Amino acid sequence: MHYPWWYVPFLTSPMLIAIISVLHVLVSHYAVGGGFFLVVETRYAYRTKNADYLNYLKQHAWFFILITVVYGAITGVGIWWTIGLASPLATETLIHNFVFGWAIEYVAFILEIVAAFIFFYYWGRLKEKTHIAIGWIYAWAAWFSLFVITAITAFMLNTGAWHDNRGFWTGFFNPQLIPQVLARTGGAFLLASLYVYLHASFKARDRALRDLIESRSARPALWGALMIVVGGVWWYLALPESARTALAAASVLNVLMVFIFALTVAIFVMLYLGPYRNPGWFTPGFTILIFLSGVAAVTTGEYIREAVRKPYIIYNTVLGNQILPEEIPALRLSGYLEGGVWTRALVSRDYPSAVSGTSIDEAVLLALPEADQRRLGAVLFQYHCNDCHAIEAGYSPIGYMTRGWTFEMIRSVVEHPERAHFFMPPWAGTKEEAILLTKYLADIAPAHPAGMYYGSGEGRRP
Amino acid sequence: MNPSTLIAPSSPIGLPAPFWFLVLFKLIGFTLHMTMMHLWYAGPILGLILWARGGNPRKFVRRLMSQMPIIIALGINFGIVPLLFIQVAYHKAFYPSTILMAWPWMSVILLLTFAYYGIYIYSTALKADISRFPPLTRAAGWVSAVFFIIIGFIFANEFSLMTNLDAWSRIWSANNVDGAVLGLALNISDPTFWPRWLLMFGMALMTVSAYIAIDCGFLGRKMEADYRKWATGFAYKPYLVGLVWYGAAAAWYMFGAWPDDLRTLIFSASWLPLTILTAVTPVIVAAILIATSRKEAMSPRLAVVVGIMQFLVLAFNAVSRQVVQNAELGRYFDVTAEQVKTQWSPMILFLVLFVIGVGIIIWMLRQLTIAKQEQAA
Numbered sequence: 001m002h003y004p005w006w007y008v009p010f011l012t013s014p015m016l017i018a019i020i021s022v023l024h025v026l027v028s029h030y031a032v033g034g035g036f037f038l039v040v041e042t043r044y045a046y047r048t049k050n051a052d053y054l055n056y057l058k059q060h061a062w063f064f065i066l067i068t069v070v071y072g073a074i075t076g077v078g079i080w081w082t083i084g085l086a087s088p089l090a091t092e093t094l095i096h097n098f099v100f101g102w103a104i105e106y107v108a109f110i111l112e113i114v115a116a117f118i119f120f121y122y123w124g125r126l127k128e129k130t131h132i133a134i135g136w137i138y139a140w141a142a143w144f145s146l147f148v149i150t151a152i153t154a155f156m157l158n159t160g161a162w163h164d165n166r167g168f169w170t171g172f173f174n175p176q177l178i179p180q181v182l183a184r185t186g187g188a189f190l191l192a193s194l195y196v197y198l199h200a201s202f203k204a205r206d207r208a209l210r211d212l213i214e215s216r217s218a219r220p221a222l223w224g225a226l227m228i229v230v231g232g233v234w235w236y237l238a239l240p241e242s243a244r245t246a247l248a249a250a251s252v253l254n255v256l257m258v259f260i261f262a263l264t265v266a267i268f269v270m271l272y273l274g275p276y277r278n279p280g281w282f283t284p285g286f287t288i289l290i291f292l293s294g295v296a297a298v299t300t301g302e303y304i305r306e307a308v309r310k311p312y313i314i315y316n317t318v319l320g321n322q323i324l325p326e327e328i329p330a331l332r333l334s335g336y337l338e339g340g341v342w343t344r345a346l347v348s349r350d351y352p353s354a355v356s357g358t359s360i361d362e363a364v365l366l367a368l369p370e371a372d373q374r375r376l377g378a379v380l381f382q383y384h385c386n387d388c389h390a391i392e393a394g395y396s397p398i399g400y401m402t403r404g405w406t407f408e409m410i411r412s413v414v415e416h417p418e419r420a421h422f423f424m425p426p427w428a429g430t431k432e433e434a435i436l437l438t439k440y441l442a443d444i445a446p447a448h449p450a451g452m453y454y455g456s457g458e459g460r461r462p
Numbered sequence: 463m464n465p466s467t468l469i470a471p472s473s474p475i476g477l478p479a480p481f482w483f484l485v486l487f488k489l490i491g492f493t494l495h496m497t498m499m500h501l502w503y504a505g506p507i508l509g510l511i512l513w514a515r516g517g518n519p520r521k522f523v524r525r526l527m528s529q530m531p532i533i534i535a536l537g538i539n540f541g542i543v544p545l546l547f548i549q550v551a552y553h554k555a556f557y558p559s560t561i562l563m564a565w566p567w568m569s570v571i572l573l574l575t576f577a578y579y580g581i582y583i584y585s586t587a588l589k590a591d592i593s594r595f596p597p598l599t600r601a602a603g604w605v606s607a608v609f610f611i612i613i614g615f616i617f618a619n620e621f622s623l624m625t626n627l628d629a630w631s632r633i634w635s636a637n638n639v640d641g642a643v644l645g646l647a648l649n650i651s652d653p654t655f656w657p658r659w660l661l662m663f664g665m666a667l668m669t670v671s672a673y674i675a676i677d678c679g680f681l682g683r684k685m686e687a688d689y690r691k692w693a694t695g696f697a698y699k700p701y702l703v704g705l706v707w708y709g710a711a712a713a714w715y716m717f718g719a720w721p722d723d724l725r726t727l728i729f730s731a732s733w734l735p736l737t738i739l740t741a742v743t744p745v746i747v748a749a750i751l752i753a754t755s756r757k758e759a760m761s762p763r764l765a766v767v768v769g770i771m772q773f774l775v776l777a778f779n780a781v782s783r784q785v786v787q788n789a790e791l792g793r794y795f796d797v798t799a800e801q802v803k804t805q806w807s808p809m810i811l812f813l814v815l816f817v818i819g820v821g822i823i824i825w826m827l828r829q830l831t832i833a834k835q836e837q838a839a
Contacts, residue, residue, distance in 0.1 A: 003557045004634065020571075070582065073538050074571060077574075078571040080542070092549070092557070100805055103546060104808075106543060107812070107815050110536070110540075110819060110823070125834075126833050137826070343641060349463055378640035381640070382639070383642070386642065
């Protein structure tokens with residue numbers, strides 16, 4: 001509302017954030033866990049004077065750099081790009097509160113990059129002790145960046161006492177911080193081991209070396225899986241009531257929640273029976289299977305984490321449709337079209353007769369020809385609803401949801417969406433604007449499916 | 463439509479630090495980013511051209527491209543710093559302009575991914591075997607070089623659109639669905655866009671040329687005398703080309719595309735010293751490179767001087783750009799008019815960690831020097 005809304009057909013623009021974020025998270029966790037893997041195992045290989053293992057670790061470090069420093073860094077920037085485009089007000093809010101958090105995180109990033117390159121490019125040229133020290137600098141800098149960014153994403157889910165003083169630290173140390181850091185650290189260890197298995201199953205030819213890699217990486221992976229479960233349960237307990245209820249009420253989330261825990265347990269069992277107890281199972285097929293299971297678990301976890309925040313982008317602070325909750329009462333009086341910077345400009349440009357100074361007279365809008373009223377309804381839909389709903393096809397399309405609804409049914413939900421579904425934001429416009437939106441939605445809603453028999457009248461023949 | 467009506471309200475949270483502090487770090491980050499970005503912006507193209515000349519030019523290409531993955535990694539991360547601070551201090555102009563050209567802006571991520579991996583393919587092949595250089599590998603280099611230029615094109619579009627509020631309404635009217643932005647626009651009809659885009663390439667060529675001399679004086683000290691003589695004598699040539707390019711584009715930008723008020727501003731008594739420094743420092747670097755071109759090799763001390771001077775070229779340019787950006791936006795709204803609620807403890811923690819981080823990096827680099835000395839011994 002403060003900013004122009006970006007219309008992405010079919011997907012809706014916020015879904016681009018989800019796509020880029022998942023692509024990033026799958027690598028960023030490896031960037032953390034993989035750092036610990038490399039330094040711990042290199043130290044072990046130095047100590048045991050295992051030249052084969054050292055050779056393998058150097059190969060893995062190259063793979064690690066190609067994946068994390070290139071792809072991980074660029075998709076990280078990609079998240080900045082997409083959140084600014086699809087959630088500008090939420091991004092503005094977060095960055096005004098946490099810019100120094102991000103600045104601190106970028107100090108860690110620079111350390112990571114310098115350390116990662118030195119660790120790889122000066123392999124064999126540094127003293128062992130120095131090489132390991134640089135490995136530790138990388139690993140802890142990477143974990144520290146995870147800690148800082150998790151504080152900010154955790155804040156989005158539960159702002160805690162931040163509204164009392166709007167202080168940086170109150171927001172930073174929110175109730176979701178520790179559980180999410182625990183789960184993400186576990187995820188980092190688990191995913192890193194899965195990446196190692198995948199890489200080693202193709203690159204480590206020697207059987208004894210493969211067995212060693214398997215057994216050495218099984219333990220952190222198992223611990224990681226346990227940390228995910230403990231962090232996950234704690235995460236659930238630290239959810240605001242609305243998020244916990246959303247999790248219980250939405251059948252999709254219900255199923256996914258069970259799925260993620262089942263998957264984590266399945267991975268745990270596979271790790272325990274496979275690499276930990278029976279290293280011989282270690283084949284490319286097995287590692288691909290377990291890797292994809294890990295990817296599925298992480299992706300599902302991220303989806304759930306995003307979905308339960310509804311109707312907020314930042315809990316109790318910024319709503320999904322890019323308005324601040326405290327703006328709603330005024331918008332209900334003056335109108336959503338008038339309150340929005342770009343919607344007001346549109347009405348001023350296209351319907352100047354309805355505008356007096358900066359005020360819009362909604363009664364005049366209701367006297368416009370029907371086509372114009374529907375057009376204004378479409379504008380309201382874009383700026384009020386399109387963040388969660390595609391139009392007629394795609395992600396949660398409104399056309400399908402209102403199929404067969406009467407005008408009054410639609411109007412009732414438009415005027416009180418939060419009563420129909422508590423995870424929807426409340427209507428933030430006037431009654432006249434609700435009629436405009438209803439006219440548009442009624443126009444695009446398809447008819448009730450034909451041929452359905454309800455015990456009387458026609459039916460049973462499509 | 464009055465463009466000022468499209469400006470978002472101020473954030474109720476307020477600025478977390480005084481405006482000057484945010485702008486200072488934006489400028490530091492942008493200058494650091496430019497230092498690296500220039501090398502990948504003009505470096506691959508210059509490298510591909512020099513490659514055809516064989517001999518010493520080829521050795522330089524090999525050196526530059528082997529360092530390029532690290533340069534890109536650092537440059538991308540330095541770029542995040544100005545991106546952070548621009549979103550805090552200039553959110554009212556930054557977000558709408560990016561949304562108006564959302565798809566081209568998003569495409570930067572895809573282009574950068576391909577360009578970066580292309581550089582890896584190119585540099586790995588160069589490192590592996592200089593005699594075998596398959597056409598596909600060379601193609602990867604060209605693709606990267608072209609993609610970096612396209613990324614520059616998109617950035618020039620965005621940052622010219624950010625201050626060209628008069629175009630917002632027109633672009634929005636032509637690219638929307640029910641008032642929602644389609645995000646397909648570019649800002650190429652803006653008269654400031656073309657010289658602005660070209661200007662950056664000229665500067666990038668200058669930075670790469672300065673890098674030839676700096677590399678020769680520092681990292682390439684162990685290279686054979688013939689190569690060092692070539693590098694010392696060659697650096698000024700592309701620098702002069704870049705300088706002429708930069709000068710022509712800057713003249714076009716200032717005298718052909720700017721409205722009178724901007725010219726009046728930068729030639730006013732307050733900003734004239736900065737304008738002169740921005741214009742003169744590249745000439746000084748060129749003079750140093752020419753003066754040293756007959757030497758056998760660039761000395762480390764001179765390399766430091768060239769490095770500092772070129773950094774100043776970029777820093778003065780960044781500050782001048784900032785002055786112009788503020789003036790351009792100032793036509794529509796007061797960029798400084800946001801309440802300030804300074805977050806003292808996070809700010810101090812950031813500064814402390816920043817210093818510690820720099821200290822750790824210096825320690826790591828020191829370890830490399832020690833390792834090299836031990837190997838040499």
